[in-house]
Amino acid sequence: MLFLIFLVIVALWLFHEMYWRRRKLPPGPMPWPLVGNLPQILAKQPGFDAYLDWEKQYGPVYTYYLGNMACVTITDYDLLKKYIVNQGEKFSDRYHLQEFVDMYRGGNYGIIEADGDFWVKQRRFAISTLRDFGMGKNIMEQRVCEEIDHMFEIIEKSANKLTARRLFTIGVGNIINSVLFGYRFDEKNEHELWKIRDALTRQQTEFMGPRGIILFHIPFTRRIPGFRGLWQRLEIYRDELFGFFQKQIDDHLKEIDFESEESNDIMEVYLKEQRKHRNEPDEGGYSQIQLRNIVFDIWIAGLETTTTTLMWGVNFLLNHEGVMERMQKELDRVVGQERKVEMNDRNQLHYCQAVISEIQRFLNLLPQNLFRVATEDVQVEEHFVEKGTIIIPQISCVLYNEKIFPEARKFKPERFLNEDGTYKKYQELIPFSLGKRQCAGEGLARLELFLFFTNIIHKYEITSDEKPTMERSFKTLIHTPDYTCNFKPRF
Template identity: 40%
Template structure:
C-alpha cells in the first residue's frame, strides 16, 4: 500500500513538473523542481553560450525557468521588433521578486516599478535629466569636468609608474551620477564613501546575477536555513549600506531646501519639491521618501557600473588591437590635432572613434541576461500563444552576438559600423540599451560619457599595457554587467 502511495505521489510530482506546469509555454530545457533552469546557466557562465545553445535547440522563442518563474525568451531581432518595438505598450510590466519587494518596500523606484508609478517616475526622471541637459548644457559640463579631472589625475599618477585606471574611471563616472542625484562629486576628501558605495554595488550586482542570488530572490524563506542565511545577510547588508548613505543625503537636503523657489540643482532637490506639491495626497502622490531612496538606488546602480565597465573594456579592446589603436590615434591627430578638450560638437567629425565605440559596446555585450518584462495582454509570439502576465525577456545579448547580423561575432571590428565612404553606418540591430518603452533611461547620458571620456583619453595619452603584467585577456568576470580583468597601463602625453 505504502509503495502504491509513494509511486502515485512521485508520478503526480513528475507529471506536474515535466508536463502540467509547462503546457502553456513555448518549449525549453526541462526545469528542475525549485531550481528551474538556473543550473543550465551556471554551466555556461557568463551566459552568452547558454542563450546561443538554447536558441539552436528550441528556436528563437523558448522558455527558461528562473527558479520557479517561467520566462519566455526572445532571442531574435525580427521577433523583438514585431513585438516589443512595434507593440511597445504591451511590454512594460516587470516581474515581482519577493526579496526586492521586501527590501524596497514594494515595487518602488524605477527599474522594478510598474503601472502608474513607473509612468510617473520615468516621466519625472527624464524631465529632470533633460532640464540638466537643456539651456546651459549643464550635463555636458559635468561630464567634461570629470573627464578633465580624470586626465589630470592620470597625468600625476603616470609619473610614478604603470597605472590601473579602473578606480579613477569608476570614481569619475560615479561622480557624474552622484552630482546629478545629490549635487556633489568625489575627491580625496570623500573617496572612502565612494569606495563603500562601489563595493556594495559590485557585490549587489554579482549576487543578483548569480543563480544563488536568484534563488534567494525567489524564496526569501530560505533565510532561515544554514548557508542561505549567510548569503541573505550579504544581500541585506549591501542594500542597507546603500540605503543608509542615500537616506543621509536626503536628510541633509531636507535641512537646507528652499521651497520658495521652483529651481533645483540636483535630483533629490527636484523630487523633494515635487513631494511638497503633493503633500495633501495619500503617500504624497507617489513622491514618498521610500520612493526617493529607491530612485537614488536605481539611478546610481544603473548609471555607474554600466558606463564605467564599458570604458574599462574600451581601453582594453583598443590596446589589444594594434590596427584599431593606430586608426583611433590617427583620426584624433588629423581632426583634433592638439591637446584641447574634445566636446560633443566634435562628434560628427570623428567617424572612426564613433564606430569603435559602437563595436566596443557590441563586443562588451554588458548585460548577458538583460532585464525581464511582463506581457500586458494575450499575444502570439513566434507562433506561441503567450498569456497576459507572462514574464518575457528580450535577449539583446543574443542579438549583439548573432552571427547572421554580425559575422564572426567575437571578433573586434569597428569597420562593421562604417559605410563605404567611411561614415558611421546605422545598424538597426545594434541595441545595447535594449528596445521599446522600457529601454535604458540613461542612454543619452551614457553615450555622452562614453564619447567624451574615450575621445579625450586617447587624444591625451599614448598608452600601452605594462610589460610587467603581460598581455591581458578579454575574459569576462561574472555579474549583472560583465567586468574586464584588471590591467595596468604605461601612459605618456600625446602632446
C-alpha cells in the same frame, strides 16, 4: 504500499513539471526539477552560448526555466520590434522577486521595480528632470568635460600609472553624484564613492553567485542556514547604500529654499515636487522611500554599466593592436592637439564611433535582460502567452547574431564602417535595450562613453605591463578583472 503511493506522487509531480505546465508555452529545453535550466546556464557562463544554442534548436521564441519560473524569451530583432516596441504596453510591467524587493526596497518603488501608472509618472518625471539638467545639451557636456580635466589631474598625480577601475569609477561616479546631489567627490570625501561602489559590487557578486541564483529563484532556500547568511549580508549592503541616500535627503532638507525656482540637483527638484503633493495620500507618489529608490536606481544603472564598458573598451584596445593608433590618427586630424574632443566632432570621427559601437556590441554587457511581464493575454507569433508570464527581450542574442554581425565573436570595429569609411549605423545595435523599458539614462551614458573614451585615447598613449585578460566574469553585468595602465602624454 506506502512506497507505491510515493512513486505515484513523484510520477504525477514530474508529469506536471516536465509536461503539463509546459504544454501551452513556446517550446524550449526540458527543465530539471526545482532548479529548471539553471545548471545549463551556469555550465555555459555568462550564458550567451546557452541562449544562442536554444535559439538554434527551438527558434527565436522559446521558454526556459529559472528555478520554477517559466521565462518566455524573444531573441530576434524584428520580433522584438514587433512585440516589445510596437506593442510595448503589453510587455511593460516588471517581474518582481517580491520577497527580495520588499526586503531591499520596501516595496515596488523606484523606476526599475515600479509598474503601471505609478511607473509611467515616475519615469516621465525622471526623464524630464534629467533633461532639465542638460541631458543632451551643452550643460551636461560641459560638466563631463570638466570631469575629464579632473581625470587628467588624477593621472598626473598618480605618476601616469593607475588602475582602469579607479580612473573610470571616479569619473563616472562624480558625474552621477553631481547630478543627483550637487557635488563631486574630492580627496576628503572620496571614501563615500568607494563605499557606494563596494556595496553595489558586493551586492551584485552575491546576487549572481551560485547561491544567490538559487536563493532568488527558489525563495524558500533563504530559510536554510547556508543561505540565511547571504540574505543577512544583502540587508547590510542595503543599509549602507540607503543610509547614505537618506543622509543626502536630510542634508538637503536643512538647506533647501522651497521658494526658489532654481534647483541645484535632482534631489532638490524631487523634494520641491514632494512638497507640492504633501497633502495627498503617499505624497502623490513623491515619498522619501520613492526618492531613495530612484537615487538607488540611478546609481546602480549608471555607475557599473558605464564604468565597466569603459574598462572593457581600453581592455579591447590593449588586446587588439592598431585600433588605438588608428583612432589617434583620426582624432589628430579632426580635433588637432590644442583642445579636447567635443560632441560636435562626433559626426567627423567615423572610426572612433565604429570602435565605441563595436565595444558595446562585442562586450554584450547584459547576457540576460531584465524580466518583463505580459500585462494581458497576448499572442507571440503562433504562441499564446498568458497574462503574468515572464518575458525576456534577449538583446544579447541580437548583438551576437551571425546573420547581422558576421564573425560576431571577433572584435572588428570596421563592421561599423561603410565602404567609403563613413560610420555605418545598425538598428540592431541595442545595448540599452528597447521598448518602454529602454534605459532612461541612455543619453547621458552615450555622452559619457564618447567623451571619456575619445579624450583619454586622444591625450595619452595607453599601455599595460601585462595585457589584461579578456576572460569574462558574470555578476549582474559582464565584469573584467581590474588592470593597471601606463598613460604616456602624446602632446
